[in-house]
Amino acid sequence: QVQLVESGGGLVQAGGSLRLSCAASGRTLVSGWFRQAPDKEREFVAAITWPGERTSYADSVKGRFTVSRDAAENMVYLQMNSLNPEDTAVYYCAADRDFTLIPRRSEADYDFWGQGTQVTVSS
Secondary structure, three states: OEEEEEEEEEEEEEOOOOEEEEEEEEOOOEEEEEEEEOOOOOOOOEEEEEEEEEEEOOOOOOOOOOEEEEHOEEEEEEEEEEOOHHHOOEEEEEEEOOOOOOOOOHHHOOOOOOHHHEEEEEO
C-alpha cells in the first residue's frame, strides 16, 4: 500500500500560480493529477511515467500546467500557471505501481489516491 499526501493548495487570484506537491510513501511508476469541481465529476489533469518521464495533459491545462517528479524523493509536482476561476477544484494525486510507457488518463488505472487539496481561483 502506498500513501499519498498532497499539499500546496490555496486561494489565488486569476492569472496567478500555485505549485502542488504529492508525497508518496513508496515508489510508484506512474503518477497522475485529477480534479473535481463542485457539482462536476472528477476529471483528468496530468500524468507522468517513470522511468522515461513521459507526460500527458488535459487539453484545458496544456501549456499552463506542468507535471514533474523527483523519483529519488518519491515526489510528484504540478506547477499551475495562468490560473483562472475554471481551475477551481479539489486536486487529487494518484499513483500506481504497474509499469507503463503511456501516461494513464483514466481513474481506473490508479490504485492509490490522496485525500485532495483545495485550489480556489478568484476572479
